[in-house]
Amino acid sequence: MNIGANRIKMRTSEFLLAPINAMIDKSSEIIVSGHKNPDGDSLASCLALYYLLTGLGKKVTVYSGDPLPYNYLFLKGSDKVVFDIPEKDPDLFIIVDAGSVDRIDDKLRKKISKSGREVVLFDHHVLTDSVKSFYDVIFADESACATAALIFRWADERKLDICEEAAEAIYTGIISDTGGLRYGSTNKESFEIMSKLIDKVSPWKIASEIYEKVPANQMKMLAEVLSDMKIIADGQAAVIKITNDQLERYSLTADHVDSFVNYARSIEGVKLAMRFRELDNNCWKVSMRSRDGINCHVVASGFGGGGHKNAAGFIFKGSYDEALKKVEEIVNSVSK
Numbered sequence: 001m002n003i004g005a006n007r008i009k010m011r012t013s014e015f016l017l018a019p020i021n022a023m024i025d026k027s028s029e030i031i032v033s034g035h036k037n038p039d040g041d042s043l044a045s046c047l048a049l050y051y052l053l054t055g056l057g058k059k060v061t062v063y064s065g066d067p068l069p070y071n072y073l074f075l076k077g078s079d080k081v082v083f084d085i086p087e088k089d090p091d092l093f094i095i096v097d098a099g100s101v102d103r104i105d106d107k108l109r110k111k112i113s114k115s116g117r118e119v120v121l122f123d124h125h126v127l128t129d130s131v132k133s134f135y136d137v138i139f140a141d142e143s144a145c146a147t148a149a150l151i152f153r154w155a156d157e158r159k160l161d162i163c164e165e166a167a168e169a170i171y172t173g174i175i176s177d178t179g180g181l182r183y184g185s186t187n188k189e190s191f192e193i194m195s196k197l198i199d200k201v202s203p204w205k206i207a208s209e210i211y212e213k214v215p216a217n218q219m220k221m222l223a224e225v226l227s228d229m230k231i232i233a234d235g236q237a238a239v240i241k242i243t244n245d246q247l248e249r250y251s252l253t254a255d256h257v258d259s260f261v262n263y264a265r266s267i268e269g270v271k272l273a274m275r276f277r278e279l280d281n282n283c284w285k286v287s288m289r290s291r292d293g294i295n296c297h298v299v300a301s302g303f304g305g306g307g308h309k310n311a312a313g314f315i316f317k318g319s320y321d322e323a324l325k326k327v328e329e330i331v332n333s334v335s336k
Helices: 007-025 040-054 106-115 129-134 147-157 164-177 188-200 203-211 216-227 244-249 260-265 296-301 320-334
Strands: 029-033 059-063 092-096 118-123 137-140 230-232 237-242 272-280 283-290 311-317
Touching: 007 118, 007 137, 007 147, 029 040, 040 059, 040 092, 040 147, 040 164, 092 106, 118 147, 137 147, 147 164, 147 188, 164 188, 164 203, 216 237, 216 244, 216 260, 230 320, 237 260, 237 320, 260 272, 260 283, 272 320, 283 296, 283 320, 296 311, 296 320
Parallel strands: 029 059, 029 092, 092 118, 118 137, 237 272
Antiparallel strands: 230 237, 272 283, 283 311
16 A cells, blocks of 8 residues: 555556656666755655665666755765766656756756756655646655655555665655654654654664754854844744854854754744845845744745745845845735
8 A cells, every 4th residue: 555645646646656667667877866955855865766776777876966964974875976967868867856947956957958858856845837847757745744755655656675775765854854753744644654664774863863963063153143033023933144154154064054944933923934044145045934824835936936835945135134124024914
């Protein structure tokens, strides 16, 4: 039985997975990649596919245009990721966890378009028409707790043997994208899949690697960031700011501060937490976390971004003070 799927979903899965399996079966060489600045779910989904596809006798290359997140380097296979795109075109491209086409590495996106090869997407984000038109086949379910859960569904449907390496990756992807099973994306399927993998993984080790190997400078910078946090919209929103100067002073990178927004979200009464990370002068990468009915995806889509109901992001161009005003307006409008 296909875990986490009712009868309708099972039929939908079978319908979508058949052409994906056909593409995989006729391919000898496959490039697998996630989104820019990979997070835990993106990297874990890529590595799970690496081991599962290699087990089918395929030559698999996992590509990333950006460095891997430091707290997920423990995953087996992370040392096999390449940062230069192979010159030779593969038979098939598989993209995971890229909710919008512009989240695919620019060089890889150009190679895909130029090659004319087929492209498959595994994703659990809300997808726009422009995203759908880019791919030949999409296996997506926005109700899934993580893209790694969809990789499990595919492997389960195909009755593949999930090796320890793939099991560790899938388990890690679910833990990562559910915030250690604390986010609203956590659902029954999360626990069902994890129970199927539990004998092949070490839950304590995975949790320790993700959450308990924090550099001292990361905690020091967190204290500085939280001391400057803004509580606005009558306590409904909390906003933090991260500058390039801070990252340089503390010798940290972007993946060290991704989780900072969760501290803002944990404040009592806060419905929307936002993290503004400086990219350039008056240009910010914004990450949002919400609860109590505020839809992050709706907010992000208004700025050309996207994501999930309770987690989304976009690029904001303007000053931080301008951003704070817009955030207050948005929160007041969506919470009425």
